[in-house]
Amino acid sequence: MRILVQKFGGTSVADLECMKKVRGKVREALAEGRKLVVVLSARSGRTNALLEMAHQWSDEPDPAEMDVLLATGEQESVALFSMLLQDDGIRARSLLGFQLPVLTDGAFGSARIQSIDAAMLRRELEKYDVLVMAGFQGCTAEGRLTTLGRGGSDTSAVAVAAALGSVECHIFTDVDGVYTTDPRLCEEARKIDRISYDEMLEMSSMGAKVLQIRSVEFAKKYKVPVRVRSTFSSDPGTLVTQEDDMMESVLVSGIAYDKDQARVTLCGIPDKPGISAAIFVPLAEKGVLVDMIVQKASREGITDMTFTVSRKDVKRAEAIVEEVRHAIGGECVETDLNVAKVSVIGVGMRNHSGVAARAFAALHQADININMISTSEIKISCLIDEREVEKAVQTLHREFNLRLSAVEEQQR
Amino acid sequence: MRILVQKFGGTSVADLECMKKVRGKVREALAEGRKLVVVLSARSGRTNALLEMAHQWSDEPDPAEMDVLLATGEQESVALFSMLLQDDGIRARSLLGFQLPVLTDGAFGSARIQSIDAAMLRRELEKYDVLVMAGFQGCTAEGRLTTLGRGGSDTSAVAVAAALGSVECHIFTDVDGVYTTDPRLCEEARKIDRISYDEMLEMSSMGAKVLQIRSVEFAKKYKVPVRVRSTFSSDPGTLVTQEDDMMESVLVSGIAYDKDQARVTLCGIPDKPGISAAIFVPLAEKGVLVDMIVQKASREGITDMTFTVSRKDVKRAEAIVEEVRHAIGGECVETDLNVAKVSVIGVGMRNHSGVAARAFAALHQADININMISTSEIKISCLIDEREVEKAVQTLHREFNLRLSAVEEQQR
Numbered sequence: 135m136r137i138l139v140q141k142f143g144g145t146s147v148a149d150l151e152c153m154k155k156v157r158g159k160v161r162e163a164l165a166e167g168r169k170l171v172v173v174l175s176a177r178s179g180r181t182n183a184l185l186e187m188a189h190q191w192s193d194e195p196d197p198a199e200m201d202v203l204l205a206t207g208e209q210e211s212v213a214l215f216s217m218l219l220q221d222d223g224i225r226a227r228s229l230l231g232f233q234l235p236v237l238t239d240g241a242f243g244s245a246r247i248q249s250i251d252a253a254m255l256r257r258e259l260e261k262y263d264v265l266v267m268a269g270f271q272g273c274t275a276e277g278r279l280t281t282l283g284r285g286g287s288d289t290s291a292v293a294v295a296a297a298l299g300s301v302e303c304h305i306f307t308d309v310d311g312v313y314t315t316d317p318r319l320c321e322e323a324r325k326i327d328r329i330s331y332d333e334m335l336e337m338s339s340m341g342a343k344v345l346q347i348r349s350v351e352f353a354k355k356y357k358v359p360v361r362v363r364s365t366f367s368s369d370p371g372t373l374v375t376q377e378d379d380m381m382e383s384v385l386v387s388g389i390a391y392d393k394d395q396a397r398v399t400l401c402g403i404p405d406k407p408g409i410s411a412a413i414f415v416p417l418a419e420k421g422v423l424v425d426m427i428v429q430k431a432s433r434e435g436i437t438d439m440t441f442t443v444s445r446k447d448v449k450r451a452e453a454i455v456e457e458v459r460h461a462i463g464g465e466c467v468e469t470d471l472n473v474a475k476v477s478v479i480g481v482g483m484r485n486h487s488g489v490a491a492r493a494f495a496a497l498h499q500a501d502i503n504i505n506m507i508s509t510s511e512i513k514i515s516c517l518i519d520e521r522e523v524e525k526a527v528q529t530l531h532r533e534f535n536l537r538l539s540a541v542e543e544q545q546r
Numbered sequence: 547m548r549i550l551v552q553k554f555g556g557t558s559v560a561d562l563e564c565m566k567k568v569r570g571k572v573r574e575a576l577a578e579g580r581k582l583v584v585v586l587s588a589r590s591g592r593t594n595a596l597l598e599m600a601h602q603w604s605d606e607p608d609p610a611e612m613d614v615l616l617a618t619g620e621q622e623s624v625a626l627f628s629m630l631l632q633d634d635g636i637r638a639r640s641l642l643g644f645q646l647p648v649l650t651d652g653a654f655g656s657a658r659i660q661s662i663d664a665a666m667l668r669r670e671l672e673k674y675d676v677l678v679m680a681g682f683q684g685c686t687a688e689g690r691l692t693t694l695g696r697g698g699s700d701t702s703a704v705a706v707a708a709a710l711g712s713v714e715c716h717i718f719t720d721v722d723g724v725y726t727t728d729p730r731l732c733e734e735a736r737k738i739d740r741i742s743y744d745e746m747l748e749m750s751s752m753g754a755k756v757l758q759i760r761s762v763e764f765a766k767k768y769k770v771p772v773r774v775r776s777t778f779s780s781d782p783g784t785l786v787t788q789e790d791d792m793m794e795s796v797l798v799s800g801i802a803y804d805k806d807q808a809r810v811t812l813c814g815i816p817d818k819p820g821i822s823a824a825i826f827v828p829l830a831e832k833g834v835l836v837d838m839i840v841q842k843a844s845r846e847g848i849t850d851m852t853f854t855v856s857r858k859d860v861k862r863a864e865a866i867v868e869e870v871r872h873a874i875g876g877e878c879v880e881t882d883l884n885v886a887k888v889s890v891i892g893v894g895m896r897n898h899s900g901v902a903a904r905a906f907a908a909l910h911q912a913d914i915n916i917n918m919i920s921t922s923e924i925k926i927s928c929l930i931d932e933r934e935v936e937k938a939v940q941t942l943h944r945e946f947n948l949r950l951s952a953v954e955e956q957q958r
Contacts, residue, residue, distance in 0.1 A: 150602060184622075190562060192629040199632070202640050203625035206618035210596075213615035217604040220611070228614050232644060233689050277645050 135259060138168045139303040141269065141291035144178035146306055146365040147211050153218055155365055159306065160219065160264060169259045171298070173269040173291040174215060176207025197242035201271075201281045205231070208268035208287070216266045226264040231271035231279070236290065238272035238280045245272055245280035247289065247352075250297040267294065285346030292349045296356035303353070303360045304371075305345060310364035311372035312337060312344055314536040315389040319527045322537040325369075326387060330377040333387045336479045336513050350374065377481055385489060386480035386534040389527050393474045393520055395425065396448040397505070399440040400455050402465030405432035412462055413439055416454050422447045426475070426508045426517060440506060442517060445471060473505060474520040478530055479513050490514045496533040502526050547671060550580045551715040553681065553703035556590035558718055558777040559623050565630055567777055571718065572631065572676060581671045583710070585681040585703040586627060588619025609654035613683075613693045617643070620680035620699070628678045638676040643683035643691070648702065650684035650692045657684055657692035659701065659764075662709040679706065697758030704761045708768035715765070715772045716783075717757060722776035723784035724749060724756055726948040727801040731939045734949040737781075738799060742789040745799045748891045748925045762786065789893055797901060798892035798946040801939050805886045805932055807837065808860040809917070811852040812867050814877030817844035824874055825851055828866050834859045838887070838920045838929060852918060854929060857883060885917060886932040890942055891925050902926045908945040914938050 140163065142156050156172075163170055184203050188195040195203075212228035219226035234254055238245035258265055269287025272280050282289055288305055295303035310325060312334065317323040329337070331354035338347050344362050353360045353374065363371030381387070403409060410429070417424055422443055430438040443451045448469055455467050483489045493514055497504060502525060506517035518526055531537070552575065554568050568584075575582055596615050600607040607615075624640035631638035646666055650657035670677055681699025684692050694701050700717055707715035722737065724746065729735040741749070743766035750759050756774050765772045765786060775783030793799070815821060822841070829836055834855055842850040855863045860881055867879050895901045905926055909916060914937060918929035930938055943949070 153603075187626065188629060191565075191626045192633040194633075195629045196632050199625045199628045199640055202621060202628075202642070206621050206625075209614060209618050209621070213611045213618075214599065214603045216611045216614075217600060217607045220608050221604040221606075228611055230614070230691075279642075 135256070136166075136168045137171065137259065137298050137301045138163050139171045139173065139291050139295040139298070139301060140306060141173040141287060141303065142175065142306045142365060143287065143308075144175045144180070145308050147174050147215065148178045150218075152365070153215055156215070156306070157218055157222060159365060160224070161222075164224070164263060170264045171255065171259075171267055171294050172215070172264055173267045173287055173294065174208060174211040175269050175287040176204075177211055180207040180210070198278060201242045201245075201279050204281050205268070205271045205279045208270050212266045212268045219264055219266070224264055225262045226266055227258070227262050229258070229265050229267040231268055231290075232273040232277065234267070236272035236293070238274060238282070240274045240278070240280065242280055244283035245274075247272060247282070247293045250293055252297040252299075255294070255298060282348075285349070288346040288349035289352055292352045292356075292358050292360060295358045295360075296352065300356055300358045303358050305349075305360060305362050306365040307344060307362065308364060308366065309344060309362075310367050310369040311362050312374070312388075314387070315527050315531050316391065319391070319524045320389075320531050322528070322531055324537055326372050328373045328375060328381065329387055330381050330481050331374060332377070332512055333381075333479050333481055334374045336477065336510075337388055337390050345374070381481055382485060383482065384480060385482040385486055386478050386536065387482075388479050389530045389534075389536065390477045390479060391474060391523050391527055392477075393523065394444050395442045395473050395475050395517065396445045396451075397440060397442050397470040397473050397517065398448065398451050398455060399438055399468045399470075400459060400464055401438045401468060402436055403439060403459070404463060405435050405437040409437075409439070409462065413455065413458050414441075416458060417451060420450065420454055422451050422454065426506050426515065428506045428508075442473070442475070442506070472520050473517050474523045475515050475517055476523060476526045476530065477513050477515040478534070481512050483512050483514075492533060493530060496529050497526060500525055500529040502529070547668070548578075548580045549583065549671065549710050549713045550575050551583045551585065551703050551707040551710070551713060552718060553585040553699055553715065554587065554718045554777060555699065555720075556587045556592070557720050559586050559627065560590045562630075564777075565627055568627070568718070569630055569634060571777065572636070573634075576636070576675060582676045583667065583671075583679055583706050584627070584676055585679045585699055585706065586620060586623040587681050587699040588616075589623055592619040592622065610690060613654045613657075613691050616693050617680070617683045617691045620682050624678045624680045631676055631678070636676055637674045638678055639670070639674050641670070641677050641679040643680055643702075644685040644689065646679070648684035648705070650686060650694070652686045652690070652692065654692055656695035657686075659684060659694070659705045662705055664709040664711075667706070667710060694760075697761070700758040700761035701764055704764045704768075704770050704772060707770045707772075708764065712768055712770045715770050717761075717772060717774050718777040719756060719774065720776060720778065721756060721774075722779050722781040723774050724786070724800075726799070727939050727943050728803065731803070731936045732801075732943050734940075734943055736949055738784050740785045740787060740793065741799055742793050742893050743786060744789070744924055745793075745891050745893055746786045748889065748922075749800055749802050757786070794894055794897060796892060797894040797898055798890055798948065799894075800891050801942045801946075801948065802889045802891060803886060803935050803939055804889075805935065806856050807854045807885050807887050807929065807932075808857045808863075809852060809854050809882040809885050809929065810860065810863050810867060811850055811880045811882075812871060812876055813850045813880060814848055815851060815871070816875055817847050817849040821849075821851070821874065825867065825870050826853075828870060829863060832862065832866055834863050834866065838918050838927065840918045840920075854885070854887070854918070884932050885929050886935045887927050887929050888935060888938045888942065889925050889927040890946070892946075893924050895924050895926075904945060905942060908941050909938060912937055912941040914941070
């Protein structure tokens with residue numbers, strides 16, 4: 135039995151017309167002789183409407199009951215879409231999270247999948263050509279409904295593909311793949327044909343929000359080949375898969391950026407052991423996620439500590455650090471919201487030196503000042519003035535010849 | 547553990563304000579030291595909206611998928627109401643049909659309850675003070691969702707009460723009980739304090755649509771005391787319960803009527819054995835429900851057969867009977883839509899004669915012509931001109947002194 139998993143997001147199932155387009159995609163795959171598991175999200179806007187309703191009913195809605203409420207969104211989608219397939223003579227049935235079951239832990243609102251019963255899927259695929267599965271939802275061992283958090287349908291789809299023996303998983307969305315950078319900022323942006331899981335993780339955490347990050351982690355762990363495609367075109371999209379020689383020969387795969395950055399600096403503090411812990415432990419305890427961290431070279435035993443957080447957290451971070459300053463001594467706390475992060479991403483960096491130097495030089499030549507730098511094995515990130523994001527993205531995109539495909543680049 | 551089952555219909559949970567009134571009823575029962583199972587319907591209008599959507603998606607929606615869709619209505623209600631209770635500090639959780647489970651057969655859209663796991667209910671009632679249960683829904687042994695048909699939440703509530711050992715079941719609605727007749731037709735109509743299951747069955751099948759008929763059958767079978775009450779008043783309502791001496795001493799309990807009647811007559815047919823089967827078997831096979839049947843006294847081997855059906859079925863019944871006429875010979879088929887049925891109901895009839903005679907005499911004195919008569923152990927029904935329904939109801943109500951309560955009647 136050749137099985138394919140397809141996942142369609144909220145905009146793809148928004149209304150009857152959209153669902154008919156989705157049915158077209160299903161028909162295409164059936165014509166190739168495959169059996170299908172089609173994972174759907176709630177119709178676009180539905181989840182937000184339910185959330186709004188819950189907050190009218192209760193100031194702090196119980197997370198367990200919230201999941202019972204939210205799960206109706208996907209339940210609606212799968213029932214309606216199954217009707218539509220049957221209306222066209224396709225043997226289909228809906229599958230809810232608890233029916234499979236998609237077993238999760240009990241973290242209501244952001245549950246994690248523990249297991250999926252692939253035997254049940256295979257049994258139902260003997261009887262039906264298409265199983266229309268509710269994404270985003272699961273249930274605990276006690277049978278209580280759970281949801282996987284925003285974008286959780288991607289994870290549902292990848293998890294099902296993994297359970298079925300790492301079959302191919304097509305994630306349909308409203309863009310036709312993953313781009314070398316945001317086409318709105320850089321008209322030379324080019325669709326990437328193949329990208330590694332690690333690169334995709336860096337891209338999606340940076341605002342190239344095509345795939346939920348947990349679904350990519352899942353795909354990487356179980357080696358599920360994921361194809362990101364558009365519901366509204368026939369483009370083959372981008373294949374997210376294991377690293378291979380071809381990918382490694384490419385220095386840089388893409389340029390990402392993130393405008394949701396704010397910088398916090400604790401100035402003039404004594405440079406002594408334990409100072410980092412004194413600052414970052416309380417931030418972590420209060421749930422503030424810190425991204426980049428830089429400590430200035432110490433001078434006469436005095437230093438500055440700078441870090442970035444999400445803009446929504448900047449007030450809380452400032453208050454926490456202000457307390458720390460009183461405890462350990464320090465001159466002042468400064469914040470800056472007019473910053474953004476630009477990143478160069480590529481698994482090729484692992485084996486090639488000089489990428490960082492080329493990036494810094496290119497930004498310097500474009501008169502873009504770098505405030506902070508952080509690097510990983512496959513990524514170089516620079517904090518810059520947010521007004522220069524567009525120029526920085528274009529500069530780096532050109533510097534690494536991303537306009538050309540990997541094949542063209544090699545042929546140069 | 548003292549347990550009470552409460553059931554609230556769609557108008558009682560229509561919006562936040564209504565649900566707060568329902569919460570008031572829950573608080574009252576909790577204050578009496580009881581644990582509660584609260585059965586809810588979908589918010590009013592929701593089920594119709596979902597049905598409409600399904601019919602946009604498919605000309606003939608699959609009944610199994612329709613049930614998946616419709617079940618979201620009650621799921622929404624129970625999640626929201628649980629939030630509302632918790633917001634008020636009440637220990638509550640929602641329960642969906644599949645979680646209990648409410649096990650049903652596989653007749654999607656009109657499934658019948660086969661069993662309910664009372665052990666699970668008792669276990670959860672140890673942990674929570676209120677279980678908010680989705681009415682109308684269940685699941686098959688294979689875990690597919692089912693619904694019980696219109697008004698099915700009443701049946702859910704009575705079935706749960708039966709499973710818990712025939713505990714009391716309060717059905718909250720927008721009227722404050724069962725009346726001797728329709729107060730809109732007869733201002734002397736009086737609320738009944740106690741009524742037997744059998745009388746209630748006759749009343750509810752006649753358009754006194756307070757309780758779903760299947761729920762009354764269920765209540766009778768398992769001896770569940772059912773109280774019909776209003777969400778919007780503190781009146782104790784009407785207790786539907788087993789027959790007792792008090793009830794039997796009352797001749798007549800109520801006057802019901804049904805305007806959804808149409809009369810079909812097959813005239814001038816040969817009066818020979820098998821003629822009834824020739825007419826009513828094809829009607830039954832095509833799903834036409836026949837109510838009253840009268841065969842005219844035969845004259846020279848020729849007779850007329852008259853019966854009544856629901857008005858929506860009259861065209862189909864006419865066509866079927868026309869075919870029968872061609873097969874067996876007959877003069878013509880006549881239909882009349884301007885008829886209605888008036889019924890006198892009371893378990894007292896079992897032990898008292900002369901009720902029918904009194905009813906016919908009273909109608910005669912009021913110049914009301916009787917077209918057809920049918921009787922059962924506890925009911926006498928007359929088919930009359932529909933324009934005379936109001937007069938007939940008032941006449942019969944007065945004839946049997948229904949304005950007075952049972953106690954007052956005895957004191958006379």
